[in-house]
Structure formats: C-alpha cells, structure tokens
Amino acid sequence: MKLLLTSGGITNPSIxxxxxxxxxxxxxxxxxxxVPTAQWGHQGCGPQGARAFVAGTPGRGQAMTAMGWASVGLLEVSSLSTIDRERxxxxxxxxxxxxxxxxxATYLAHWMRESGLADLVPALDTVWVGVSAGSMVMTPRIGPDFVSWTQAPDDRTLGVVDFSIYPHVGHxxxxxxxxxxxxxxxxxxxxxAYAVDDDTAIVVVDGRVEVVSEGTWQQLA
Structure with missing residues (x-):
C-alpha cells in the first residue's frame, strides 16, 4: 500500500x-x-464533524472528498465486522x-483489527491518505497524550510503519x-518519530520514507 500521511489533509500544491x-x-x-470512523472515538468529535468530512466541507481534511474524484463512497469501518467479508x-x-x-487512532485501529481490514491493508494496491489520526493509526504507538477513546487499552496502533507522528504543530x-x-x-x-504541521505530509512507498512540506517539520529520536 502507498501511504500519504498528513496532519491536515491536502493543504498545498506540494502535497x-x-x-x-x-x-x-x-x-x-x-x-x-x-472513512470517518476515527471521529466516533474522539471526545471532541461528533456527527457534525463526520458529516463535514464526508460532504467535503472546506476545513475538514481540506475538503478531500470534493477534489473531483470519479466517485466517492463512504466506508464505515466499525460496521464491517457485522457483514460478510466477501461483500x-x-x-x-x-x-x-x-x-x-x-x-x-486507537478507536480506528480497534475496528480495523476487528473487521480484518488491518490484515488486508498492507497488501492493497491502493493509496491511503490519512488526516491526523487517520495517519497516526499506521504507526506503532501514538502516546497517551493522543488517546481520547475511553475504552482504549493502551496507545498502540497498527505498526504498518516503524515511526510515530506528532501532528498539528503550531496549529x-x-x-x-x-x-x-x-x-x-x-x-x-x-x-x-516526526513532528509535522498541517502543511507537511509523509510519503511511504515500499518502506521508503519521504517528507513533503511547505511548512514546519522535524525528525525526532
């Protein structure tokens, strides 16, 4: 899978x-x-924010769903474990x-594991564009500071990449x-780890990591 791990979405021409x-x-x-799933696990998110992301409202992932795709569908990961995988x-x-x-990110990771999507993702020939927790879910850990889901057992996420991400620097x-x-x-x-602002993204393809930025970022540890 090809990863574009952003803090704030598609915010500039370089990203x-x-x-x-x-x-x-x-x-x-x-x-x-x-995929709006991560929102349901965060104490500061709710139906209005999820709708804004899905609808492509400016300011929500920089309106990624309104970029002119051939089609846009909704995938609610928390529902996948209730239907047949063949579907x-x-x-x-x-x-x-x-x-x-x-x-x-811990909420999203939980439902990706429960459904089997976590096992499928590394083998996909698909581009994963993450925003904030949608990027952090691919890391091994997010740190207790970023865990909002009250039922999370710890701060571990999927570990698809071998580094962690600190988002929204200077927001x-x-x-x-x-x-x-x-x-x-x-x-x-x-x-x-990498600390990144909303004008920065991390590209990961076949284990190769590249930072794309028109803003502020720093490699840590």
Missing part, C-alpha cells in the same frame, strides 16, 4: 503533487472511499484511494502542540 504521483493517474479517473472486501480492493479522517487551535512538546512526547515513546 497534492505527491498524491497525484502516488495515484499514477488524474483524480478525475480515480474512485475514492472516505466489503471488493469495495476496498476496487478503490484507488482511501481518504481517512482524524479523530482517535492556532492547538497552542500546546509545539516542537518542544513533540520532543518530550518522542522521548517518552522511545521510537523514531
């Missing part, structure tokens, strides 16, 4: 160019599935891109998200 390179064809020829797996395999919103609505705090967070984790 959009990285997305187009991963897709290998124009957006107008690509079929997308959007939902073709939906995922046939998509060119999964647009995965933020919220709580005006998150004044606590500073590079200094990211350094403390990374030291507590004891893992390789």
């Amino acid at each position: 959009e160019a990285a997305l187009l390179e991963l897709l290998g064809k124009p957006i107008a020829e690509c079929h997308a599935l959007c 939902w797996e073709p939906w995922v395999r046939e998509a060119d891109v999964l647009l995965v919103d933020g919220g709580d 005006p609505m998150m004044p606590e998200n500073t590079l200094a705090d990211a350094e403390r967070w990374a030291a507590d984790l004891g893992l390789p």
Whole structure:
C-alpha cells in the first residue's frame, strides 16, 4: 500500500503533487472511499464533524472528498465486522484511494483489527491518505497524550510503519502542540518519530520514507 500521511489533509500544491504521483493517474479517473470512523472515538468529535468530512466541507481534511474524484463512497469501518467479508472486501480492493479522517487512532485501529481490514491493508494496491489520526493509526504507538477513546487499552496502533507522528504543530487551535512538546512526547515513546504541521505530509512507498512540506517539520529520536 502507498501511504500519504498528513496532519491536515491536502493543504498545498506540494502535497497534492505527491498524491497525484502516488495515484499514477488524474483524480478525475480515480474512485475514492472516505472513512470517518476515527471521529466516533474522539471526545471532541461528533456527527457534525463526520458529516463535514464526508460532504467535503472546506476545513475538514481540506475538503478531500470534493477534489473531483470519479466517485466517492463512504466506508464505515466499525460496521464491517457485522457483514460478510466477501461483500466489503471488493469495495476496498476496487478503490484507488482511501481518504481517512482524524479523530482517535486507537478507536480506528480497534475496528480495523476487528473487521480484518488491518490484515488486508498492507497488501492493497491502493493509496491511503490519512488526516491526523487517520495517519497516526499506521504507526506503532501514538502516546497517551493522543488517546481520547475511553475504552482504549493502551496507545498502540497498527505498526504498518516503524515511526510515530506528532501532528498539528503550531496549529492556532492547538497552542500546546509545539516542537518542544513533540520532543518530550518522542522521548517518552522511545521510537523514531516526526513532528509535522498541517502543511507537511509523509510519503511511504515500499518502506521508503519521504517528507513533503511547505511548512514546519522535524525528525525526532
């Protein structure tokens, strides 16, 4: 699977160019599935935010669902374990891109494991575009500071990549998200990590990692 791990979505031309390179064809020829699942696990999210992401409202993942895709479908991961895999797996395999919103990464990881999607993802020839927790879910751990889901057993996530991500550095609505705090967070984790702002993305293809940025980022640990 090809990963475009963002903090705030497709926020600038450099990140959009990285997305187009991963897709290998124009957006107008690509079929997308959007995944709002992580929102349900976060104490600060709810129905209005999920609808805004799905509808492509400006400011929600930078309106990723409204970029002109050939089609956009909705994939609610928490429902997949209640239906036959033979039914939902073709939906995922046939998509060119999964647009995965933020919220709580441990909640999303839980339902990806429960459904079997976590096992399927590494073998997919699909682009995964994560926003915040939708990116962090691919890491080994997110740190206790980023766990909002009250039923999470710990801060572990899927470990598809071998580094962690500290998002939203310098965000005006998150004044606590500073590079200094990211350094403390990374030291507590004891893992390789990146601190990124909303104008930065991390591209991962076949284990190769590249940072694409028009903003601020720092490699930690």
